[in-house]
Amino acid sequence: MHQPKREIEPAANAAQPVPSFYERVYAFVRLVPRGSVITYGNVALYLGSPMAARAVGYALNALQPGNDVPWWRVINAQGAIVYKNRGTSADLQRALLEREAVVFDSEGHADLGRFRWWPPEV
């Protein structure tokens, strides 16, 4: 009516700022249980933007060391760890997953049918 747009703009000192796409990615990834994996595409799907898989990877790339997000549980749709432009973090990712009993075959693929996690139904 008199207010065409009701922006949810957090005050500078707001206790709960509006979560950005990044924050929503992190919040979702925190739900993935130990020993399971999820794909970039699935994260995007559950965030309401099925085509934003790329942006999910972008978000994980922005994580700072010391975060509490289990980023290593996110792999690609082929069940493989993405090595492109990542230095040694990709090797670390594989090590962390194997430590959680996730198995990779000789071609570096994990069996999604076996390790993929799906969020509980609403």
Add this chain to the structure above:
DNA sequence: AAGGTGACTGGCG
């Protein structure tokens, strides 16, 4: 404010 970038994907040759 428009264009560039990238831890993605699915389709096609």
Add this chain to the structure above:
DNA sequence: TCGCCAGCCACCT
């Protein structure tokens, strides 16, 4: 099967 391409998105200059 494998590699290449264009499409798609959120962020950053």
